[in-house]
Amino acid sequence: MKKSLLILMALTVIACHQQQAVVVPPVAAPLAERGALLSQQNVDATIYQNSSAEGARLFEQCYELAKLRLDQNLARPHDLPAAVIVDIDETVLDNSAYQVTNAAKGGNYTKESWNEWALMGAAKALPGAVEFLKYAVSRDCAVYYITNRATSEKNATIKNLFELGFPMADEAHVMTMEGDVSDKTDRRALVSKGHYVALLCGDQLTDFDQRFKDRSNELGLPTVKALHDTLSRYFVMMPNPMYGTWLDAAGGRVDSLKLERKAAFLQQRAY
Numbered sequence: 001m002k003k004s005l006l007i008l009m010a011l012t013v014i015a016c017h018q019q020q021a022v023v024v025p026p027v028a029a030p031l032a033e034r035g036a037l038l039s040q041q042n043v044d045a046t047i048y049q050n051s052s053a054e055g056a057r058l059f060e061q062c063y064e065l066a067k068l069r070l071d072q073n074l075a076r077p078h079d080l081p082a083a084v085i086v087d088i089d090e091t092v093l094d095n096s097a098y099q100v101t102n103a104a105k106g107g108n109y110t111k112e113s114w115n116e117w118a119l120m121g122a123a124k125a126l127p128g129a130v131e132f133l134k135y136a137v138s139r140d141c142a143v144y145y146i147t148n149r150a151t152s153e154k155n156a157t158i159k160n161l162f163e164l165g166f167p168m169a170d171e172a173h174v175m176t177m178e179g180d181v182s183d184k185t186d187r188r189a190l191v192s193k194g195h196y197v198a199l200l201c202g203d204q205l206t207d208f209d210q211r212f213k214d215r216s217n218e219l220g221l222p223t224v225k226a227l228h229d230t231l232s233r234y235f236v237m238m239p240n241p242m243y244g245t246w247l248d249a250a251g252g253r254v255d256s257l258k259l260e261r262k263a264a265f266l267q268q269r270a271y
C-alpha cells in the first residue's frame with residue numbers, strides 16, 4: 001500500500017513537472033484559426049436568434065408594439081397616403097440559418113457565401129412580420145422594403161418574400177442597395193416624398209437615421225438619448241445579437257484585428 005502510494009506521488013510529481021514544462025507561445029493565431037475563434041464567439045448569439053423561444057417571442061412582441069404605434073400614428077393628421085418602411089434582414093427575414101451554417105463550419109461572413117445564401121431565397125419569415133405588414137396594408141398603408149442587399153440579389157429576395165406571403169413584395173417596393181451606398185437616407189427620402197411614413201422597423205438604428213452610424217461618442221448612446229421621443233414614436237427596433245454597427249464599434253472592421261480589438265474592448269470595460 002505504502003509502496004503504491006509512493007509510486008503514485010512520484011508519478012504526480014513527474015506529471016506536474018511535465019505540465020510546467022509546456023509553454024504556450026504568445027504569438028497571434030494564424031488568420032484561419034482566428035476566423036474559427038471569431039465564429040465560436042458568435043455561437044451563443046446565433047443560437048439565440050435561430051432557436052430560442054425567447055427570441056421568437058421577442059419578435060412577436062416587437063410586431064405587437066409596431067401595430068400599436070401604427071394605429072397611434074395613423075390617427076395623427078396627415079395629407080399624404082401612409083406608408084410603412086421595413087428593413088429586410090433580421091427585421092422581416094430570418095438569416096440565422098446562414099449564421100448557423102457559418103458557425104457549424106467554423107467560418108465567418110463572406111460576400112460570396114452570403115450571396116449564395118441570398119440567391120437560394122430560403123430565409124424564413126420572422127415571427128409576426130407577415131401578419132403585421134398585412135395589417136398595415138389593411139389600414140391602407142403602402143409597404144416599402146429598404147434593404148442593403150445587392151441589386152443582384154433583388155429578384156431572389158422578391159421571390160423569397162412573395163412565397164412567404166409578404167405584401168407588396170415587388171420591383172417597386174423592394175429597394176436594394178445602389179452600388180455600395182449602404183446609407184438608406186436617400187431611399188427613405190424617396191418614399192417620404194409621396195407618403196406619410198407612419199412607422200419604420202429595423203434591426204439597426206441606421207434603419208431609422210444615418211446619424212446612428214457614428215459610434216465614436218460613447219458608442220452612440222447620446223444620439224439614442226437625443227432622439228428618444230422620435231424613436232419611441234416612429235421606430236420599432238428588432239433584436240439582432242449576431243452582427244451590426246454596434247459590433248463594428250466594439251471590434252473594428254478589419255478581420256485580422258477583430259480578436260485583439262474585442263479583447264481590448266472587454267478589458268477596458270471589465271470591473
Ligand SMILES: [Mg+2]
Nearest residue numbers: 087089090203
Ligand atoms: Mg437588417
